[in-house]
Amino acid sequence: MPRAEVGTPKYLANKMKAKGLQKLRWYCQMCQKQCRDENGFKCHTMSESHQRQLLLFADNSKRFMDEFSFDFQKEYLQILKRQFGTKRVNANRVYQEYISDKNHVHMNSTRWVTLTGFVKWLGKTGKCVVDETEQGWYITYIDRDPETIMKEQKKLKKQKMEKDDEERNLQFIEKQAKLAREKEALKEPQEEKKSELVRNNEEEILKLDIKLSKRESEKISNPFSSIKRKVEKDVSQSRKKIKEDSRKTALDEIREIEEKKREQKNRKDYWITEGIIVKILTTTLGPDFYKKKGVVKEVINKYHAIVKLIDTGKKIKIDQEFLETVIPAIGKPILIVNGAYRGERATLLSLNVDKFCASVEIEKGPLKGRKLDLPYEDFCKVDE
Numbered sequence: 206m207p208r209a210e211v212g213t214p215k216y217l218a219n220k221m222k223a224k225g226l227q228k229l230r231w232y233c234q235m236c237q238k239q240c241r242d243e244n245g246f247k248c249h250t251m252s253e254s255h256q257r258q259l260l261l262f263a264d265n266s267k268r269f270m271d272e273f274s275f276d277f278q279k280e281y282l283q284i285l286k287r288q289f290g291t292k293r294v295n296a297n298r299v300y301q302e303y304i305s306d307k308n309h310v311h312m313n314s315t316r317w318v319t320l321t322g323f324v325k326w327l328g329k330t331g332k333c334v335v336d337e338t339e340q341g342w343y344i345t346y347i348d349r350d351p352e353t354i355m356k357e358q359k360k361l362k363k364q365k366m367e368k369d370d371e372e373r374n375l376q377f378i379e380k381q382a383k384l385a386r387e388k389e390a391l392k393e394p395q396e397e398k399k400s401e402l403v404r405n406n407e408e409e410i411l412k413l414d415i416k417l418s419k420r421e422s423e424k425i426s427n428p429f430s431s432i433k434r435k436v437e438k439d440v441s442q443s444r445k446k447i448k449e450d451s452r453k454t455a456l457d458e459i460r461e462i463e464e465k466k467r468e469q470k471n472r473k474d475y476w477i478t479e480g481i482i483v484k485i486l487t488t489t490l491g492p493d494f495y496k497k498k499g500v501v502k503e504v505i506n507k508y509h510a511i512v513k514l515i516d517t518g519k520k521i522k523i524d525q526e527f528l529e530t531v532i533p534a535i536g537k538p539i540l541i542v543n544g545a546y547r548g549e550r551a552t553l554l555s556l557n558v559d560k561f562c563a564s565v566e567i568e569k570g571p572l573k574g575r576k577l578d579l580p581y582e583d584f585c586k587v588d589e
Contacts, residue, residue, distance in 0.1 A: 234273065234314035235262055239307075274315040278323070282332065285346045296324045296335075296342040374459065381458065467545040475507040476542040477525045481585040483512060487527035494521065498531060500588045530585040532556070532563070539565060539584045546577065551584070 209215035231240040233249060235258040240246035249255055262269050285299050300320055303309055317323040324342045328335035334345040348354075477483070481501050485494050499512040502520070510528070513520050533539060533553055541549045549572065551565040562580045567573055 232311060233258075234311055235259065235269070237308070270314075270316055273310050274317070277310045277312065277315045277317075278327075278332075280309065281323075282346070285333070285344070286348065289346065291346055291348055293343050293345045295340065296320060296344045299344070374462075377459070377462075464545055471543075471545055471547040473543060473547070475525060476530075476582070476585075477501055477504055477508075477510045477528065478540060478542050478548075478585075479504055480588050481540055481542065482515070482531045482588055483510075483528040483585065484531055485512070485521075485523065485527060486529050487523075490521070490523075493517070493519070530582055532581060532584075533586040538568070538587050538589065540587045541565075541579065541584050544579065544583045546572070550587070551577070553584075 209219060231243065231246040232238070233240075233246075233255065236249070236255055238249055238255075240249055281299065281303050284302050285294070288302065289299065297320065312318075312320070312323070315323075317326065321342060324333075324335050324344060327333040327344060331347065333347060336343050479501055482498055483501060484496060484498050486496070488495050494514070497514050497516065499514040499521075501510045502513050503511040505511065505522070508525050509522060510525065511520055511522055512528070530542065535553050535555060537553055539551050539553050541547055541551060546567065549567050550569060551567045554564040554566055554576070556563045557578075562578050563584070565577050565579055565584060567575045567577070
């Protein structure tokens with residue numbers, strides 16, 4: 206019978222049949238040929254091409270079996286990893302997803318006769334965790350990808366660091382609270398034990414024999430000595446109280462610890478940022494650029510910048526090593542370019558020429574209103 210012409214109903218019916226899955230017993234794995242009926246499969250087995258493939262298989266059957274088995278388990282595990290990850294899933298469900306592809310490697314061409322044998326082999330080789338239930342065999346994929354293992358290790362390390370930081374903060378707070386309780390206990394006046402004066406014989410005469418040295422008698426004879434001692438005692442107590450109040454509280458010390466962490470995190474070896482005004486210090490570019498001020502228009506690889514001169518409008522690519530921060534007038538806006546508060550906008554309040562630092566106040570954000578003392582190289586004038 207001749208083949209159906211293209212576009213006829215018979216042609217479309219044949220295409221639809223060929224598109225879907227057919228019976229496994231009419232499939233030839235060596236030739237990768239799917240037949241639709243028994244007669245077609247019989248004709249295929251008698252063909253010359255099929256006979257040549259059988260001769261190749263007879264020469265080295267183990268190699269072909271190993272190749273088919275490797276391809277089968279590789280594609281099966283890829284579907285398990287991609288669609289289900291490390292979740293526990295029914296092995297037959299994964300197999301149904303696998304055979305939905307028309308060009309898959311059939312199990313009858315591999316070393317495994319049944320899906321149960323294949324699942325047991327996966328558990329024996331450590332590729333999956335398998336367990337048998339009333340509903341069938343269930344498998345769980347074991348992800349041994351180096352990238353996945355590295356991500357898990359980084360995640361666990363980060364969690365451990367956060368936990369250690371929290372524990373240290375709690376221990377520090379408990380220590381400060383304990384010290385505060387001890388100080389309060391020392392402040393409480395200790396009650397003196399007073400004993401009652403008891404006289405055994407009512408007729409007995411009480412005699413007080415007080416012997417004072419010359420120095421003690423002189424102290425008693427001076428009526429202002431007691432007043433003087435009381436004043437000195439009050440002054441010492443007030444000084445002690447002021448000293449204790451001036452000590453840092455636990456909250457202040459925690460804030461200092463957070464400041465140090467922020468400083469370690471944000472302190473970088475590069476500081477140039479877009480939108481700031483800088484001064485060129487190198488003489489190699491000639492007098493047209495030496496000690497000229499410009500605006501950073503673009504940052505390249507963190508350490509290089511495209512600077513546009515304010516006077517002439519010329520642009521130049523230069524390393525941050527040859528640039529210097531510019532200090533504006535008092536009351537003008539600045540940008541913090543390095544240190545704990547990197548990236549924050551602030552206002553310049555005053556300059557300390559002797560210490561080469563300035564006092565600034567943050568303008569916006571949750572830290573608005575905080576006053577800081579920063580060195581000249583940590584802040585820069587902003588192009589308004």
